[in-house]
Structure formats: C-alpha cells, structure tokens
Amino acid sequence: MACLFWFGMALLLFVLPAKSDDIPDGAHSTDCRDCYFVVTVDVSFTGEELHFEAVDETGVYPITQQYSAKCGYTVSVLPRTHQVELRASYFSCHTENKDDDVFTFNFNLISNHEGKQVTYALKKTCTPSLPWSPREVTCETNYMEVSVSSEMACPSGETSDDWNAEKPAPAAPDWQVVFHRAEEQLTPMNLSVAREQGYSIEMTDRRIVIRTAYGQPHSSSLEVNGVPVEVVHATLFSKQSWVFIIVDLVAACSMHEGSYHDSGYMVWETPELLNPLQSGLNNTEVNIGIRGELVQQPAAEERGFIVEKHDGLVEISIPYNAEGAYRKSFVSGGLHEFYVFNLYLEQIFVNKDHEETRQRYHRMLASPLLPLHVFTVNQAVVEEHEFTVYLGDVPDDIELSAVELNGHRCDAPFKNTSGHSVIEVFHPNNTHGYTLKVPFDDPVVLHQLSKEDEAMKHILEVNYTLTVLPENEPYFHLTSVVALSDIAPPEIDAVCAESGIIFKLDNRPFDYLWHISIGSDLLTPELATQKGYILTNDSQSLLLEVPLFTHGYVYEDFSLKGFTGTFEMLVKDRETSEVLSSALKTCQFTATEFIVCSTDGKITVVADLSLGGIPARSTLRSTYCGPKEADDTRALFHFPLNSCGSTVKLLNQRVTYQNEIIYSKRHFSESKVDSEPITERLIVQCVYPLAGLHRLFSVHKFESDTAGVGKIIRTSQSSAESQETTTVKPRLQELYVPKLNPAQI
Numbered sequence: 220m221a222c223l224f225w226f227g228m229a230l231l232l233f234v235l236p237a238k239s240d241d242i243p244d245g246a247h248s249t250d251c252r253d254c255y256f257v258v259t260v261d262v263s264f265t266g267e268e269l270h271f272e273a274v275d276e277t278g279v280y281p282i283t284q285q286y287s288a289k290c291g292y293t294v295s296v297l298p299r300t301h302q303v304e305l306r307a308s309y310f311s312c313h314t315e316n317k318d319d320d321v322f323t324f325n326f327n328l329i330s331n332h333e334g335k336q337v338t339y340a341l342k343k344t345c346t347p348s349l350p351w352s353p354r355e356v357t358c359e360t361n362y363m364e365v366s367v368s369s370e371m372a373c374p375s376g377e378t379s380d381d382w383n384a385e386k387p388a389p390a391a392p393d394w395q396v397v398f399h400r401a402e403e404q405l406t407p408m409n410l411s412v413a414r415e416q417g418y419s420i421e422m423t424d425r426r427i428v429i430r431t432a433y434g435q436p437h438s439s440s441l442e443v444n445g446v447p448v449e450v451v452h453a454t455l456f457s458k459q460s461w462v463f464i465i466v467d468l469v470a471a472c473s474m475h476e477g478s479y480h481d482s483g484y485m486v487w488e489t490p491e492l493l494n495p496l497q498s499g500l501n502n503t504e505v506n507i508g509i510r511g512e513l514v515q516q517p518a519a520e521e522r523g524f525i526v527e528k529h530d531g532l533v534e535i536s537i538p539y540n541a542e543g544a545y546r547k548s549f550v551s552g553g554l555h556e557f558y559v560f561n562l563y564l565e566q567i568f569v570n571k572d573h574e575e576t577r578q579r580y581h582r583m584l585a586s587p588l589l590p591l592h593v594f595t596v597n598q599a600v601v602e603e604h605e606f607t608v609y610l611g612d613v614p615d616d617i618e619l620s621a622v623e624l625n626g627h628r629c630d631a632p633f634k635n636t637s638g639h640s641v642i643e644v645f646h647p648n649n650t651h652g653y654t655l656k657v658p659f660d661d662p663v664v665l666h667q668l669s670k671e672d673e674a675m676k677h678i679l680e681v682n683y684t685l686t687v688l689p690e691n692e693p694y695f696h697l698t699s700v701v702a703l704s705d706i707a708p709p710e711i712d713a714v715c716a717e718s719g720i721i722f723k724l725d726n727r728p729f730d731y732l733w734h735i736s737i738g739s740d741l742l743t744p745e746l747a748t749q750k751g752y753i754l755t756n757d758s759q760s761l762l763l764e765v766p767l768f769t770h771g772y773v774y775e776d777f778s779l780k781g782f783t784g785t786f787e788m789l790v791k792d793r794e795t796s797e798v799l800s801s802a803l804k805t806c807q808f809t810a811t812e813f814i815v816c817s818t819d820g821k822i823t824v825v826a827d828l829s830l831g832g833i834p835a836r837s838t839l840r841s842t843y844c845g846p847k848e849a850d851d852t853r854a855l856f857h858f859p860l861n862s863c864g865s866t867v868k869l870l871n872q873r874v875t876y877q878n879e880i881i882y883s884k885r886h887f888s889e890s891k892v893d894s895e896p897i898t899e900r901l902i903v904q905c906v907y908p909l910a911g912l913h914r915l916f917s918v919h920k921f922e923s924d925t926a927g928v929g930k931i932i933r934t935s936q937s938s939a940e941s942q943e944t945t946t947v948k949p950r951l952q953e954l955y956v957p958k959l960n961p962a963q964i
C-alpha cells in the first residue's frame with residue numbers, strides 16, 4: 220500500500236488477473252462522485268454472497284470490514300433493492316492517483332453463486348468535477364478522512380513565521396505524527412508506527428490525507444450542543460534540512476444516530492460548528508444528496524427535505540417516504556415496518572481568509588420498528604347474498620399467499636371460480652389490497668340462527684396469510700364477518716289426490732320459529748289422529764294427507780259432475796300467531812253420489828237414482844223441493860237443513876237433521892200400464908255435534924263449528940212400509956266415502 224506514485228501507473232495494466240469472467244449486463248455499475256467511486260452490484264445477477272478486492276501493482280487486497288475502514292472503502296447493502304454498494308474514496312489505499320486529478324480504481328468482484336466462485340475484474344477512472352477544497356473532511360459510515368492541501372501545511376499562529384512555503388516532501392522518512400486528545404498531547408510516533416495502529420497517512424502530489432476508523436484510541440468523543448461528536452486531531456511534523464514543517468489535521472464528525480418523529484420525519488443533527496478548533500469558521504451551505512448525488516436547495520425542498528439551523532445545530536428532516544428512502548416490512552411479534560434513508564450531506568465552511576472546508580457525511584438513518592396496520596372492511600350488501608371483504612393498505616413487499624375461510628384453506632394463485640374469489644387491487648401509493656367475495660351459500664360459510672334477530676346469521680372467519688418478501692416470513696391477519704339475512708317461513712307444496720289433498724314441506728332446523736295450523740288448531744300428531752288426517756313427519760320433511768270430508772274443507776261449485784274442495788294450511792308466527800303465509804289448495808273432485816252438510820246449515824246431496832226413478836221428478840219430503848239439477852240417473856238437491864220437511868232429532872249430544880229423496884220407480888210391466896208407480900225413498904241425514912251449534916232452533920240462521928257428517932241411507936222396503944222410517948231398519952251405508960277422481964286445479 221503506502222503512497223501511490225504516479226509513475227507506478229504503467230505497471231498496473233499488467234497485474235490484472237489473467238483469469239476473469241465477463242460480468243453480466245446490468246449486473247453492476249461504477250460511477251464517479253465528488254470524492255469517491257461508487258460501485259453498485261445487483262445481487263440478483265451475481266448471487267447474494269459477494270465480496271470485493273482492491274487491486275494495484277503491489278497485489279490484490281481483500282476488502283474486509285477492518286481493512287475497508289483503514290483504507291477508505293465502504294460496503295453497504297441497500298435494503299430491499301437487491302443491491303450491494305461499494306464506495307471507494309479517491310484517496311483509498313489502492314487507487315491510482317495522477318496529480319490528484321485522475322483516479323483509477325481496479326477491483327475484483329467475486330461472487331459465489333450456487334457454490335461456484337466467479338471473479339470479475341473491473342476498472343473505473345474518474346476525474347472529480349470540482350477542484351479540491353483546501354480542506355476536505357469525509358465522515359463515512361465506517362471511517363473519517365481528512366485531506367488538506369499541501370499549501371495549508373503551515374499552521375496559523377506563531378509557527379507561521381518558520382514556514383518558508385516549501386512543499387513537504389512526502390517521501391521524507393522523518394515525518395512524525397502526534398495526536399491530541401482533548402487538552403492532552405500524546406507521544407509522537409513515526410508514520411510506520413501510526414499505520415500499524417490503524418491510521419492511514421498518505422501524502423499525495425498536492426495533498427496530505429489521514430484516515431481513521433471511528434473509535435480509535437487517539438480520538439476524542441465530545442458533546443457539542445447536545446450532539447455527540449468524534450474528533451481526531453493530528454499534527455504532522457517534519458524537520459527537513461533546516462526547515463521545520465508542521466501540518467495540523469482535524470476531522471470532526473457528528474455521531475448523531477438520527478431520530479424518528481411521529482410526524483413521519485427522520486431527523487439528523489450536527490452542530491453548526493463541530494469543535495472549538497473550528498471557531499472562526501462559518502457554515503455557509505448545507506446540501507443534501509439523494510443516492511450520493513447532491514441536489515439543489517429547491518429540489519430538496521420539493522422532496523420535503525427540511526434544513527433548519529437553530530441553537531447552534533443544523534437539523535435535517537427527511538420524510539420517511541422521501542425519494543431514495545427504503546421501506547421494509549418486518550414480522551416481529553406483529554406486523555411492523557421501518558424506513559431507511561442513506562443520507563448524503565455536504566456542509567461548506569469558510570474561515571476568515573475565505574478558505575473553504577468541505578465536509579461530507581454518509582449516514583444511514585433508520586426509523587424504529589413501527590407498527591404496520593393492514594385493515595379489513597366488510598363491504599357486503601346483504602341483498603347480494605355474498606360477503607365482500609376488502610383487505611387494504613398492504614405494502615408492496617407483502618403479498619397474500621393464502622386465505623383460510625372458516626378453516627378451509629385456499630392458496631395463491633387464487634382461482635376465479637363461481638364460488639369464492641380473491642381479486643387484487645393496486646393503488647398508486649404503493650399499497651395494494653385484496654377483495655374477497657364469498658357467497659352466503661358457499662359451503663364454507665357457517666350459518667347460525669339468531670333468535671333475538673329472528674334472522675339467519677352467516678359467519679365467515681378469515682385467516683389471511685400475508686407473506687413478507689423476500690424473507691417469506693408469514694403473518695396471519697384475522698377477521699370475522701357476520702351478515703344477517705331474513706329467514707322465510709316454510710314453503711308448503713300441495714297436490715290434489717284422488718281422495719283428498721296432500722301437503723308437503725321440508726323440515727328446516729329453524730322451523731320452530733313458526734306454527735303450522737289448520738284454522739285455529741295447531742297441527743300436532745294428536746290433532747291429525749283426531750281429525751282423520753294422515754301425518755308423516757321425519758327430520759327431512761312433513762307430509763300431511765287430508766282426506767276429503769275431513770275437518771277443514773270448504774266445498775263449492777256443486778254440480779252433477781262434482782265439486783271443488785279447498786283446504787288451507789296456515790303458517791303462523793310462534794309468538795304473535797300472526798299468519799305469515801298459507802297454502803290454500805283447491806281441487807276438483809268427481810263423484811257419482813255424495814252428501815255435504817255445511818257449517819252454515821245447507822245440505823247438498825247428489826243421489827244416484829238409477830234404480831228406476833226419473834231423477835228430475837224426484838222431490839224431498841216437501842214435494843215443493845225438487846232437484847236443482849238432474850240427469851238420467853242422478854239428482855242434485857241443495858236445501859237448508861230446517862226446510863223441505865226435514866226432521867230434527869237430538870240424541871247423545873248430537874243433532875240429526877233428516878230428510879228423504881222421494882222418487883217414483885218406473886214400472887216396466889207391459890200388462891199393467893196404468894198401475895200405480897212404486898214410490899221409493901232415500902234418507903239423507905246430517906249429524907252435527909250439539910256442542911258446536913250456536914243457534915239450534917233458529918229457523919233463519921244456522922251456524923256450526925264443524926261441518927256435519929252426512930249419510931245417504933237406502934231402504935230396501937216399498938213405499939208403504941218405508942214411511943215408518945223409525946221402525947224400519949235402514950241399510951246403513953257406512954260413513955259415506957264417495958269414489959273420487961284426482962283432478963288437479
């Protein structure tokens with residue numbers, strides 16, 4: 220290492236390693252900055268494991284952590300960008316320096332990609348765009364470097380009289396350095412000893428450079444206006460022939476670590492004047508850089524950077540989301556994020572002689588771990604019968620890799636099926652979101668009856684697996700959404716059958732919310748038995764067969780062809796008995812013979828008189844009462860119970876109304892054409908339970924709770940005998956069940 224002499228340059232061309240590979244396009248860039256080279260390597264091309272070597276004519280020097288601080292190299296990993304950055308000071312140990320004006324950096328980039336080590340030999344030549352200031356101080360992240368012009372090698376004050384303006388001869392062997400710590404002056408040492416102790420002291424063509432890692436034994440830590448400052452103060456001196464040359468070098472750097480303010484700024488501070496030795500200096504300018512390049516004041520303001528001077532401090536505030544800042548999500552007992560900003564700052568000071576000092580800082584500012592909030596909103600519209608859950612504010616380094624819906628897992632990439640779907644939504648503010656849609660009837664949705672709401676509760680518990688990239692660290696975000704939807708009363712199907720009407724409904728778990736009734740009677744197995752209905756009920760469905768002429772029918776449209784029967788089942792609110800819905804079924808029934816005894820006291824009867832009479836001529840007991848309708852074989856009578864000569868009998872709590880259909884049987888004997896016709900009679904009877912009758916003896920009004928039971932009784936006797944109906948034992952046609960034909964309406 221030692222000093223680089225410009226005449227050594229020619230040799231360099233021959234020491235480059237013979238074996239080297241071509242670096243892939245786009246994998247790296249090398250640029251010139253004000254006072255350093257910057258090499259950026261994209262690790263996605265080269266592999267994560269990489270290191271650098273500096274190369275000069277004397278050999279190859281691995282840039283290790285310790286070596287880089289001593290020799291002017293800085294390697295940093297830029298978070299989230301897959302980039303590694305190497306900065307090399309123009310005065311770094313192995314950089315070829317021509318007249319402090321042209322600098323050439325030869326280096327090897329060694330990558331270890333999948334176990335294969337590859338060496339790329341690279342080279343960059345730079346000429347600084349600005350002339351060197353008399354004093355330049357660099358506060359790198361890992362070292363301090365100060366360079367002064369050789370012309371400055373005359374300290375102010377009393378020694379200036381001894382100075383004869385001759386340049387110090389860099390090669391002079393008798394240079395000594397003495398470090399000052401606070402008020403203390405330490406023992407002088409020669410340059411070999413100083414270098415052994417980790418200092419780099421170089422004398423270039425026109426400058427003297429001294430570099431040291433932070434925290435060396437000869438440095439001092441001060442606090443200036445509340446900000447920690449590290450100072451290295453060295454005096455170099457040499458006695459050359461009769462001239463005594465003395466150079467004073469001071470490097471002072473603010474060691475402020477930066478702070479994070481709730482307002483969203485990272486703040487870094489440096490004292491306006493770093494140490495008492497600088498008294499008489501004026502800080503004239505502060506410039507901020509983005510990615511190592513200074514920007515003009517208005518441009519900095521536009522980006523939200525704030526530079527303020529107060530209480531002897533310069534305070535730099537950088538919005539955490541400023542251009543050039545990196546944001547990173549992090550899983551650590553929850554979801555967090557932090558911000559990193561690589562601050563590059565230049566301060567210019569002038570002294571009373573208008574001599575300039577340029578001080579440059581590289582500082583990495585990091586916010587603390589801040590809680591990161593993703594949110595979910597339930598955007599469901601119940602009418603659409605679907606959950607719509609939006610997961611928002613997901614940063615761009617987090618992606619949704621799975622969702623668990625009530626424990627049913629779906630992994631990304633999400634299929635856009637007819638069932639549930641997940642659709643990603645992007646926003647311009649570098650966040651994105653996911654819209655999850657799950658129809659209520661999707662098998663994953665849980666349902667629960669909500670008694671207090673009398674509604675069906677649909678429940679969806681969502682466990683989102685968010686993956687933080689590139690570490691693939693999972694974070695689970697849970698949300699639970701509930702929707703209520705009204706539950707409808709059961710739907711009852713009804714069909715007409717030959718002998719009645721059949722009602723059917725599906726049993727559902729929440730059907731206890733209502734009652735099913737027939738008129739005012741609650742439908743129970745007991746009621747069914749009592750009324751002659753056939754009830755079949757299991758966990759799946761309920762089937763109720765209502766035979767014709769059982770309780771609850773309303774009959775209408777009587778004719779010889781038949782009549783209609785209507786039966787109604789009601790669905791009532793369990794609490795209020797309010798009728799919520801009903802199933803009303805009307806069926807057409809046909810029968811050759813029937814009798815209907817209505818609740819309002821009408822008897823309707825169709826009788827088969829085919830045994831011989833002329834149906835149209837038949838009458839009831841009162842001969843004024845003829846049939847309403849008749850054909851060749853049958854007659855239809857429709858008359859009030861109490862009329863047409865009916866008799867009433869009260870027996871065993873039952874009231875029996877009875878009448879007769881009287882008709883003349885035709886006589887087909889040829890010999891006795893004039894013989895008297897034989898009178899035949901059919902007894903028609905309606906029996907009502909006494910308890911259900913409201914106006915038993917009222918002539919004009921009849922009202923019964925139940926329909927009466929009708930009978931048609933045929934007698935086998937002749938007209939003379941049959942008049943005494945009480946004495947004749949009638950042939951009782953059992954409870955009359957007509958032959959019915961199914962006819963659906």
Ligand SMILES: *[C@@H]1O[C@H](CO)[C@@H](O)[C@H](O)[C@H]1NC(C)=O
Pocket residue numbers: 392409410411412
């Ligand atoms: C520097 O000082 C050390 C110890 O004082 C001595 O051993 C060494 O020879 C000196 N080197 C030079 C080049 O004078």
Ligand SMILES: *[C@@H]1O[C@H](CO)[C@@H](O)[C@H](O)[C@H]1NC(C)=O
Pocket residue numbers: 499500501569570571572
């Ligand atoms: C520094 O600035 C102050 C006020 O602006 C001025 O009074 C002082 O003379 C300046 N000092 C130098 C060394 O320029």
Ligand SMILES: *[C@@H]1O[C@H](CO)[C@@H](O)[C@H](O)[C@H]1NC(C)=O
Pocket residue numbers: 635640642
């Ligand atoms: C998913 O389906 C919906 C509706 O059919 C459609 O609007 C949407 O664009 C689809 N999304 C994707 C990612 O295919």
Ligand SMILES: *[C@@H]1O[C@H](CO)[C@@H](O)[C@H](O)[C@H]1NC(C)=O
Pocket residue numbers: 611612646647648650
């Ligand atoms: C990002 O933009 C979306 C859509 O404009 C907005 O809803 C969300 O709150 C924004 N997030 C942040 C963190 O600004």
Ligand SMILES: *[C@@H]1O[C@H](CO)[C@@H](O)[C@H](O)[C@H]1NC(C)=O
Pocket residue numbers: 623682684695697
């Ligand atoms: C969420 O899902 C993850 C991964 O399947 C599981 O480990 C975790 O226990 C789930 N969390 C809850 C609360 O169910």
Ligand SMILES: *[C@@H]1O[C@H](CO)[C@@H](O)[C@H](O)[C@H]1NC(C)=O
Pocket residue numbers: 726742743744756757758761
């Ligand atoms: C029919 O069965 C279901 C379930 O077994 C029961 O909840 C319901 O009360 C029953 N209905 C009647 C009318 O018995």
